[in-house]
Amino acid sequence: MSEHSVRLLSPASGTIIPIGQVPDKVFASQGVGDGFGVANPASGEMRTPVAGKITMVAKTGHAIGIRTEEGLDLLVHLGIDTVELEGKPFTLNVERGAQVEAGEVFGTMDTQAIEDAGKNTTIIVAVTNSKKKLEAIEVEEHQVNAGELAVEVTLRAAKPAAEAGAAGAAGAAAAAAADKQDSGKAVAQQRPAELSGFDALAWDILNLIGGKENVKSVTHCITRERFYLHDESKANDAAVAELEGVIDVVKAGGQYQVVIGPDVEDVYDAIVKQLGEDKAAGEQEAVEQKPRPDSAIGWVKQGFSSLIGVITGSMIPIIGLLAASGIIKGILSLLTTFNVTTQDSNTFQIINAMSDSVFYFLPIFVGFTAAKRLGADPIIVAIIGGVLTHPSIVDLSGQEASRDFLSVPLNGDFFGLPINIASYSYSIFPIIVAAWVASKVEPWLKRIVPNTVRMIFVPLLEVVIVSLAILLVLGPVVMLISGGIANAIQWLYDLSPTISGLFIGGFYQVLVIFGLHWAVIPLVAQDIANTGHSYLNAIISATMVAQGGAALAILVKSKIQKIKGLAGPATISAFCGVTEPAMYGLNLKYGRTFIMASIGGAAGGLLTGLFNVNMWGFTGSLIGFTSFVNPDGLDFSFWGFLIASGVALAVSFTLTYLFGFKDSDVEQAREVKKVRLGNREPVAK
Numbered sequence: 241m242s243e244h245s246v247r248l249l250s251p252a253s254g255t256i257i258p259i260g261q262v263p264d265k266v267f268a269s270q271g272v273g274d275g276f277g278v279a280n281p282a283s284g285e286m287r288t289p290v291a292g293k294i295t296m297v298a299k300t301g302h303a304i305g306i307r308t309e310e311g312l313d314l315l316v317h318l319g320i321d322t323v324e325l326e327g328k329p330f331t332l333n334v335e336r337g338a339q340v341e342a343g344e345v346f347g348t349m350d351t352q353a354i355e356d357a358g359k360n361t362t363i364i365v366a367v368t369n370s371k372k373k374l375e376a377i378e379v380e381e382h383q384v385n386a387g388e389l390a391v392e393v394t395l396r397a398a399k400p401a402a403e404a405g406a407a408g409a410a411g412a413a414a415a416a417a418a419d420k421q422d423s424g425k426a427v428a429q430q431r432p433a434e435l436s437g438f439d440a441l442a443w444d445i446l447n448l449i450g451g452k453e454n455v456k457s458v459t460h461c462i463t464r465e466r467f468y469l470h471d472e473s474k475a476n477d478a479a480v481a482e483l484e485g486v487i488d489v490v491k492a493g494g495q496y497q498v499v500i501g502p503d504v505e506d507v508y509d510a511i512v513k514q515l516g517e518d519k520a521a522g523e524q525e526a527v528e529q530k531p532r533p534d535s536a537i538g539w540v541k542q543g544f545s546s547l548i549g550v551i552t553g554s555m556i557p558i559i560g561l562l563a564a565s566g567i568i569k570g571i572l573s574l575l576t577t578f579n580v581t582t583q584d585s586n587t588f589q590i591i592n593a594m595s596d597s598v599f600y601f602l603p604i605f606v607g608f609t610a611a612k613r614l615g616a617d618p619i620i621v622a623i624i625g626g627v628l629t630h631p632s633i634v635d636l637s638g639q640e641a642s643r644d645f646l647s648v649p650l651n652g653d654f655f656g657l658p659i660n661i662a663s664y665s666y667s668i669f670p671i672i673v674a675a676w677v678a679s680k681v682e683p684w685l686k687r688i689v690p691n692t693v694r695m696i697f698v699p700l701l702e703v704v705i706v707s708l709a710i711l712l713v714l715g716p717v718v719m720l721i722s723g724g725i726a727n728a729i730q731w732l733y734d735l736s737p738t739i740s741g742l743f744i745g746g747f748y749q750v751l752v753i754f755g756l757h758w759a760v761i762p763l764v765a766q767d768i769a770n771t772g773h774s775y776l777n778a779i780i781s782a783t784m785v786a787q788g789g790a791a792l793a794i795l796v797k798s799k800i801q802k803i804k805g806l807a808g809p810a811t812i813s814a815f816c817g818v819t820e821p822a823m824y825g826l827n828l829k830y831g832r833t834f835i836m837a838s839i840g841g842a843a844g845g846l847l848t849g850l851f852n853v854n855m856w857g858f859t860g861s862l863i864g865f866t867s868f869v870n871p872d873g874l875d876f877s878f879w880g881f882l883i884a885s886g887v888a889l890a891v892s893f894t895l896t897y898l899f900g901f902k903d904s905d906v907e908q909a910r911e912v913k914k915v916r917l918g919n920r921e922p923v924a925k
Contacts, residue, residue: 244375244397246308248289249343250390251316251363252281258379259366264320267364272315275366276379276391283351287387289365290314291342294334297433298323301330304346305368305430310395313368318349320360329353336433343387367393438503441485442510445498448483450474457519460508463487463813463820467496487806488824501809501821551762554610554672561598561605562765563817563864566857568595570866573856577874599768603628603664603671610675616682620702621675627707628664628671628715637663654708660716666770668762669722670715677714678706726767733775737849741779745845745888746838748783749819768858778853778868778881781817781860782844782888788814788861789892790837791822794830794901803906817861836900840892844884851880861885 250256255278262268262277288306295313296305302322306314318330332347334340351361367374375394384390435443446452449469456468469475475496481489485507487499500507512519572591574580581587598605607625611618627633639661641649652661664670685698733740751760760776767774788811795807803826810822827834847853854877857867868881 244395246290246310246312246393246395247342247389248276248314248365248391248393249287249387250278250384251286251289251318251365251386252278252284252349253385254278254281254363254383256379256382256384256390257362258381259364262320262362262364263360264362264364267317267366270366270370272364273366273368274370274374274377275314275364276377278363278365278384278390281349281351281361281363282386284348285345285386286316286318286347286349286363288340288342288344288346289316289390291340294336294338294340294346295430297332297334297336299327299433299436300325301327301332301347304332304334306340310373311369312373312393312395315364315366315368317364317366319354320362320364322354322359325354325357325359329357365390372396438485438506438510439513441483441507442514444483445480445486445507446511446514448476448480449496449498452515455515455519458508458511458515460504463499463501463504463818464490465498465500465504465508465511467498468494469496472496487821488829490824499820499824501813501825550610550613550672550676554606554613554675555668555761555765557609558598558602558605559761563859565595565598566768566859566864566867569871570857570859570864570869573869573871574866576871577869599765600665601625601629602666602668602765606668607671607675610672611678614675614679616675616678617699617702620682620699621671621678621706623699623703624674624678624706624710625671627703628667628674628710633661633711634663634665636661654712657712659712661711662716662719664715664719666766667719667722668766670710670718673714673718674706674710677709678702681705722763722766726763726770729763729776733849737775737852738846739849741782741845741847741849742842743845744776744779745782745786745848746842748780748845749787749823749834749838749841752819752823765858768856772871773854773856775849775852775854777858777860778855778877779845779848781855781864781867781881782848782884783838783841784814784817784819784861785885786840786844786888786892787819787822787827787837788812789840789889790827790833790896790900792889793893793896794826794833797897797901798903798906800903800906803903815862817859817863830901830905832905833896833900836895837892839895840888840890843891844888847884847887848880851876851884853877853880853884855881 257277257279259270259275259277260268261279267277290306290308290312292306292308292312292314294304295307296303296315298304300323302319302325303315303317306316308314322329329350330347334346340346349361349363354361367377370377373396375396377391377393379391430447431440431443445465446455449455449467450471451474454470454474456470458468459466472491475489477489480486480498485500485503487501490497490499568591572588572595575591576583576588581591603625604622605625607621608618611621636652639651641651641660650658650660652659662670682698682702685701686694689697689701748760760780764774764777764780767776791807791811791814795804795811798804798807806821806825810825813819814822822837823834827837853868854870855864855867856869856871857864859867862885865878865881868878870877
């Protein structure tokens with residue numbers, strides 16, 4: 241044996257076969273690395289193929305990892321899909337960190353129990369960093385006993401310094417690429433054995449994005465973990481996307497986003513537990529550390545990206561509350577429609593308070609979340625939200641205007657100065673501006689107020705200064721702008737509800753790809769809060785149903801169990817108003833599927849506009865059917881919603897089933913990336 245070769249022994253008695261003949265698609269494709277298999281292994285003792293250090297011991301006993309002194313990382317996998325057997329056929333007697341000799345017994349395997357469970361007994365030995373470490377491996381089919389030579393592999397020779405220098409940047413880049421490709425496999429081997437479930441997934445994610453030290457901060461939304469990283473180039477996008485429990489990886493607005501799906505909160509809690517609470521609350525610091533733009537367009541892009549980030553961080557924590565309130569409001573409408581209760585009853589008033597409180601006191605809730613996002617004191621900004629929704633301010637806003645200034649009614653005065661006092665209950669944007677002002681005022685106050693009285697006078701002065709700034713100047717301006725935007729959207733809709741429905745229905749989910757839907761969501765919430773309804777939200781609802789219809793078609797058509805496992809939850813999620821698992825897990829990956837879903841959304845949006853379907857709640861898609869019940873009595877909006885949703889579902893399902901997806905697409909699945917604003921690269925590659 242030469243100094244550049246390593247002998248790999250057979251873990252068990254059986255037939256040595258090339259890894260390409262292993263009856264598992266991932267291993268056979270060398271997706272985990274090159275190596276060999278042991279077909280029809282005998283029951284009994286399992287032996288280590290090489291000497292080295294145990295780097296991983298599976299909790300279920302079906303696999304171990306070994307690292308040799310030459311730097312080879314080996315995975316010994318006992319049987320195919322045997323992780324599902326919960327360790328019953330296996331007994332391991334090694335621990336992570338232990339040193340083992342070649343041919344040493346590390347455990348036992350009961351092949352009969354594996355066969356009785358309907359699983360394949362083939363053992364796989366894969367060199368997970370083979371692209372980096374192996375020059376050649378030739379496997380000939382032959383019979384062996386446990387501990388006998390299986391194959392002899394040739395290692396890559398280290399290049400002399402002069403030759404390495406002559407190779408230049410291209411060689412360095414190739415080596416870096418090989419390191420990156422193997423890192424996902426190596427990370428799984430190095431994970432502490434005591435970690436499992438969400439803790440294990442969190443550990444894998446953190447180590448594949450460059451480690452804890454590469455994370456500035458982390459937050460999450462309904463489906464995604466949103467990281468701010470020091471250096472995105474350290475993250476292994478492909479390896480993260482391939483993790484069990486991860487749907488995809490996308491990037492936008494300076495964020496590295498890992499799409500998880502319904503388990504996002506559990507994974508987030510596990511990530512924060514490993515990162516530390518300080519990084520869960522330091523988002524603003526991460527934003528401020530981004531490089532300064534060097535052009536006007538760069539400043540605009542960064543400013544818009546930051547604005548979307550603030551809106552996202554402010555709205556995400558209350559989206560669930562808005563949805564729940566909308567459902568309660570819809571149920572209350574049904575109760576009055578069918579005369580179960582009346583609007584003048586105590587029952588109605590109690591349920592109405594449950595459904596309306598989150599909208600009425602939006603400035604308080606949004607103020608708290610926006611302050612956390614912007615780095616101000618959340619309690620102080622929430623109190624400022626309380627000032628804006630105080631009954632006395634609400635009463636003053638209803639006063640008749642004495643005169644106008646630039647079409648702004650002046651309906652009050654402050655020390656004799658004529659002012660406009662707007663109604664801020666149900667509003668969103670004024671309190672976000674207040675949180676931003678507070679984030680600037682608060683550090684200044686802490687610098688000038690002595691420590692001995694800071695606890696009292698900083699909150700006092702901050703509440704007074706920010707409240708007056710909003711009530712006297714900024715609030716009326718923001719309300720004028722947001723009202724103007726809402727009126728412009730309504731004007732475009734009124735020009736032709738049918739054409740608006742067709743266009744918005746076809747392209748709204750594209751906004752989700754870019755993250756721009758977060759600029760629309762507050763407008764919808766404000767529209768519902770101010771007018772009690774939203775035609776725009778009704779169209780958006782049809783697009784959610786269409787995305788779910790496409791995922792449902794894949795669920796019905798696919799014969800691949802893993803795809804079915806993704807499609808089922810993604811369909812349910814879309815029908816519950818969250819489309820990202822369907823889009824990033826399936827529809828965008830398989831190209832034509834997203835197009836078919838968008839055509840379904842366009843058809844549903846067209847009918848929504850044609851029937852003038854209105855929506856009185858925030859919750860859309862099929863789960864939000866109560867949102868389409870008019871509080872004044874059931875009208876055609878409800879039936880129009882059913883028709884439009886049915887058509888959106890039928891069109892997207894049929895087109896996807898016939899033209900949008902086939903199982904062979906899975907082999908050619910494209911890597912889906914979220915496009916940065918201003919980037920002209922295609923969304924899916």
